[in-house]
Amino acid sequence: MRHLMSPLDFTVEELDRLFDLANDIENNMAKYAHTCDGKKLATCFYEPSTRTRLSFEAAMLNLGGSVIGFSDAGSSSAAKGESVSDTIRVISCFADICAMRHPKEGAPMVAASRSSIPVINAGDGGHQHPTQTLTDLLTIRSLKGHIGNFTIGLCGDLKFGRTVHSLINALVRYPGIRFIFISPEELKVPSYITDMLKENNIPYQEVIRLEEIMPRLDFLYMTRVQKERFFNEEDYVRLKDFYILNKEKMRLAKKDMLILHPLPRVNEISVEVDDDPRAAYFKQVQYGVYVRMALILTLLGIHV
């Protein structure tokens, strides 16, 4: 039995098969509408996350299955002090597969070690959020036709953003990827990541301003720069506009550059950019459902 804890749990070949399946689902939804008839997904969300939970639930419903679960720790037995290990043993008796989000890092791994059903890590603290990374990779592959040989700019909070760290770790397994990190000094990508890139001879560059590198990018992955991450107000005021993507900055970009964002967005992408055909962040949400459908089928061992 397999679980998904980290995006690196699957080899590149296994990911290819998963993405092939996701693309087939995208093009033939009706074919998959009853593949999970009678199966149940348990969404065990110890902290609220509407987007991820609904994406998982939509994925299971699209496959003909049903959904049970809870959406915050207060409405679960955790409020009574039950351990994750006990909860998953109980959930294993009710459902066929479980998606778990937990504020404590490693909780889904503990669940997987005690579970008799596949467990998907739906986000554990600041640690991993593998289905977001799978979503990002599927979006890139679907919209460009392949993963590899491109320059990707990652912009915003690169220090604390787990989606960014996971995506970098996943992309280094593909050929010809060049990274450009765009962030204020305070929010630079951690050194263990740049050390890893150096060791593997993967080209990267660190810059402060988005405009200067915009024409070179094939993908721009935006994340939010939060005010509270800055040491002082003055720096925040000075730098915040560097990281807001608007029409003016988009004029500098290639005609086929694509903008990705894990969402939710606050103001880092101006709404005027939404109508630009290069804005791919809402398509990304749709790919998130397809990849979760493919993942559920794969982990349940259902072949169509």
Added chain:
Amino acid sequence: MLNVGKIEEGIVLDHIAAGKSLSIYHHLHLDKLDCTVAIIKNARSNKMGKKDILKVECDINTLNLDVLAFIDHNITVNIIKDGKIVDKKELVLPKEIRDVIKCRNPRCITSIEQELPHIFVLSDEKKEIYRCKYCEEKCRERF
């Protein structure tokens, strides 16, 4: 100079960094063994200036040398039989250590689930970096 007698059978841990012998004593659970133990602190050393030495009269198999390698793999482990050194063990970094150190990450699941073993996995042999199996936080504890 203080003289501590020979042991007939057991191990001598030599070249322990000065001041670390007590920590090793606890991590090897020597307090729980019913055997003779000599702890020598701040002995003169040509190589190290000062060093600690532990002499333990026991069956060598009763000791978890993996823990020792994690604490300091430069320690020399001499196996003694009939009062003589019969073997010197080379310490290699263990792939995994269990319940030796605790994960200090307050966001780690081990901070709330008391019964979980604290497991650290060797993630970078060259840099001797261990990470928590659950949250992957780097181990900052050095002995």
